[in-house]
Amino acid sequence: MTRILSGIQPTGRFHWGNYFGAIRQYIALQNGHDTAFYFIANLHALTTVTNNDVLRKNVIDAATDLLALGLDPMRATLFVQSDVPEISELCWLLMTVTPMGLLERCHAYKEKKARGLSAHTGLFTYPVLMAADILMYDSDLVPVGEDQIQHIEVCRDLAGTFNHLYGEVFVLPKSYVLDSSAKVPGLDGGKMSKSYGNAVEIFEDLAVQKKKIMGIKTDSRPMEEPKEPETDHLYNLFALFAPTDKANEMADTYKKGGFGYGTVKKELVILAEQYFSKAREKRRELESRPEIVADVLNEGAKRARAKAKEVLKRAQGACGVEWR
Numbered sequence: 001m002t003r004i005l006s007g008i009q010p011t012g013r014f015h016w017g018n019y020f021g022a023i024r025q026y027i028a029l030q031n032g033h034d035t036a037f038y039f040i041a042n043l044h045a046l047t048t049v050t051n052n053d054v055l056r057k058n059v060i061d062a063a064t065d066l067l068a069l070g071l072d073p074m075r076a077t078l079f080v081q082s083d084v085p086e087i088s089e090l091c092w093l094l095m096t097v098t099p100m101g102l103l104e105r106c107h108a109y110k111e112k113k114a115r116g117l118s119a120h121t122g123l124f125t126y127p128v129l130m131a132a133d134i135l136m137y138d139s140d141l142v143p144v145g146e147d148q149i150q151h152i153e154v155c156r157d158l159a160g161t162f163n164h165l166y167g168e169v170f171v172l173p174k175s176y177v178l179d180s181s182a183k184v185p186g187l188d189g190g191k192m193s194k195s196y197g198n199a200v201e202i203f204e205d206l207a208v209q210k211k212k213i214m215g216i217k218t219d220s221r222p223m224e225e226p227k228e229p230e231t232d233h234l235y236n237l238f239a240l241f242a243p244t245d246k247a248n249e250m251a252d253t254y255k256k257g258g259f260g261y262g263t264v265k266k267e268l269v270i271l272a273e274q275y276f277s278k279a280r281e282k283r284r285e286l287e288s289r290p291e292i293v294a295d296v297l298n299e300g301a302k303r304a305r306a307k308a309k310e311v312l313k314r315a316q317g318a319c320g321v322e323w324r
């Protein structure tokens with residue numbers, strides 16, 4: 001039995017990059033594996049989101065988006081990180097085996113320090129909380145983007161040290177690196193990210209979405225000139241949404257030249273709308289019945305917590321804090 005687990009931070013509305021780079025793959029993984037746990041990492045998000053109303057809203061939005069996009073609560077368990085308070089205790093147990101140097105090398109903290117900014121201990125110990133998230137559910141496989149591989153290594157390190165000291169308590173997880181060819185470009189051609197202001201949200205108002213797509217940055221070469229589709233971010237976005245034959249046809253058009261970027265953009269507007277039209281409909285339905293989302297999260301929390309209690313007890317017994 002393979003246990004899959006991953007977390008996603010509720011730091012804003014999900015965009016195309018999140019979908020093609022992560023969410024679509026989580027949803028695919030819910031089929032065919034014995035258990036899949038996905039959670040909304042609101043404790044991690046607290047290191048950046050400090051408005052309580054925004055954080056609460058982001059959690060509901062994230063859950064609603066995931067369900068609308070096809071996450072099936074009958075196949076996968078969806079829950080909110082803070083609904084399993086056991087996580088804080090496991091995090092502490094792990095901190096007692098975490099060398100300072102290991103965390104000092106972790107990129108989020110290191111980059112912040114390099115920029116001369118002061119970091120709080122929440123950011124510094126972020127990877128330990130992430131290790132607790134993973135070890136808490138005896139996870140075997142953790143689907144993540146490349147930037148998170150270092151954190152999985154930290155997790156394996158901590159689990160190994162704990163096991164060495166106290167016996168075989170934790171399952172050592174493996175990372176499952178999400179398809180990096182799905183690195184989605186943003187409106188300006190750089191990596192799509194909510195921090196760069198170049199993202200298209202999945203469920204953005206269609207008029208706003210159209211305006212953004214029509215504004216995608218393109219070069220000023222003459223229409224007749226042949227162009228290379230592979231290195232063109234507009235083409236790359238087009239290819240994410242178009243069926244293969246349509247994408248190949250467009251690639252040929254690029255190579256031949258004699259087309260305008262405006263035409264490609266107009267087609268992309270239509271393709272993107274069609275691609276997510278069912279999900280939009282599902283989202284509207286869920287929005288009108290928020291109790292469905294709440295039920296899914298409550299049921300998910302119950303399942304996750306049952307497993308968490310079992311694993312925490314094992315860890316407490318092994319290290320001796322359970323003294324009776």
Ligand code: ADP
Binds near residue numbers: 009019144182185195
């Ligand atoms: P953002 O950069 O917008 O803050 P996150 O860091 O919260 O996005 O990313 C959440 C997940 O989505 C991660 O697994 C990440 O690898 C994936 N992801 C984000 N942006 C992209 C992108 N442009 N292309 C592919 N995957 C992405």
Ligand code: TRP
Binds near residue numbers: 006007009044143148
């Ligand atoms: N740090 C991850 C990210 O920013 C989110 C996350 C928190 C996570 N805990 C996790 C991912 C446990 C996988 C497993 O993308």
